[in-house]
Amino acid sequence: MEAFTPEDLCGLIAHETASLLYGVGADGIPSAEVMRQGLETFAAAAGNLDVHTHLAWIDRELDSAREFENTGQDTTHLLDPDRLNIMPEAAVQMEAVWELFSAAVRMPRQQDRQAMKDMAVTMTEAGGLDDVLLGTSLEGPHLSISSLRAELETVRAALQAEQVHNPTVDKAIQNNVPEVEM
Secondary structure (H helix, E strand, C coil): CCCCCHHHHHHHHHHHHHHHHHHHHHHHHHHHHHHHHHHHHHHHHHCCCCCHHHHHHHHHHHHHHHHHHHHCCCCCCCCCHHHHCCEECHHHHHHHHHHHHHHHHHCCCHHHHHHHHHHHHHHHHHHCHHHHHCCCCCCCCEECHHHHHHHHHHHHHHHHHHHHHCCCCCHHHHHCCCCCCC
């Protein structure tokens, strides 16, 4: 398995947040906001992580969920919804939990440590890791580290295309996009 990085965890959090908003809709908005805050907290603890794309993706999906709640009109998602339904591999989820707990022990504030613990629990529940650990196998395709990285590149390209068509989209996305190593 490829080495799982803090950037990969951020991609997984963004994926799971977008998946939640697509699958649950407006009822998922409070949880998605908590996950967004957890992403920011993790990124701050991990150091110099550029999470502009991740946050823009989550914000875009939050706006879409709010629009649907207010008008009943579904907006275009950055990724095909079928792609959002793909569960992460168990090894990817275990690495994510490890990263979150590793970050938690370095955090001086109890509420930040609790936020990382809560995020770890949310990620295992959303990804079905609890079922895997209990011996239930999950059918279907699974997200690997390389597919998470490719997914983020797809989101980055979609956000940049949106920026070209809609100048109100945060210019930081277009100007502050780090390269992702494959």
